[in-house]
Amino acid sequence: MLAVFCIATTLVLVKGITLVYMLYFMIGFVSYMFTEYITHRFFFHLKTPKNTFFLKLLKRLHYDHHKHPNDLHLLFLPLWYSVPNLLIAAGIFFIIVQSVVGTVSFISGIVLMLLIYEWKHYVAHRPINPKTKLGKWVKKTHILHHYKNENYWYGVSTPFVDVLFGTLKNEKEVETSQTAKDLEKRA
Numbered sequence: 001m002l003a004v005f006c007i008a009t010t011l012v013l014v015k016g017i018t019l020v021y022m023l024y025f026m027i028g029f030v031s032y033m034f035t036e037y038i039t040h041r042f043f044f045h046l047k048t049p050k051n052t053f054f055l056k057l058l059k060r061l062h063y064d065h066h067k068h069p070n071d072l073h074l075l076f077l078p079l080w081y082s083v084p085n086l087l088i089a090a091g092i093f094f095i096i097v098q099s100v101v102g103t104v105s106f107i108s109g110i111v112l113m114l115l116i117y118e119w120k121h122y123v124a125h126r127p128i129n130p131k132t133k134l135g136k137w138v139k140k141t142h143i144l145h146h147y148k149n150e151n152y153w154y155g156v157s158t159p160f161v162d163v164l165f166g167t168l169k170n171e172k173e174v175e176t177s178q179t180a181k182d183l184e185k186r187a
Helices: 002-015 019-042 050-066 079-097 099-127 134-146 158-163
Strands: none
Touching: 019 079, 019 099, 019 158, 079 099, 099 134
């Protein structure tokens, strides 16, 4: 992923950074924040599917992560999930803007935010103490999602999106869920 980001950045620098390319980069960056939230809430937290294939898929992508939140093998999004999603996003964006460099700028924004997401997710699950108030807040909200109630605090890298969708709550106002550590048991 880092290699893709570096190549993309080089392409943009060679072609010249323009306001339009910077805008495309920011669109990618911000769109990842919303995609992360929407995917986490509405796909990764689907009720347990009856279909064996989809159940296996969700177990690897997220259910097992809730059961074993500190397991490094379950912590990061697998490449077989991330790469096709990046390619689909690139294809759609290219159809819209009809520009390779514009698309590279857009994907660079997504990849940078994906790397930020993976880092913040790693910090949230490891014995690392963030130095800033923002870092501490991001870690706390994600830990609440895993141990207090899985129906709140979906924004891993940017809990600000939770504010927009009403899922950022005061922890004292939220009941402790019996299924936060076992998403398969939800009715």
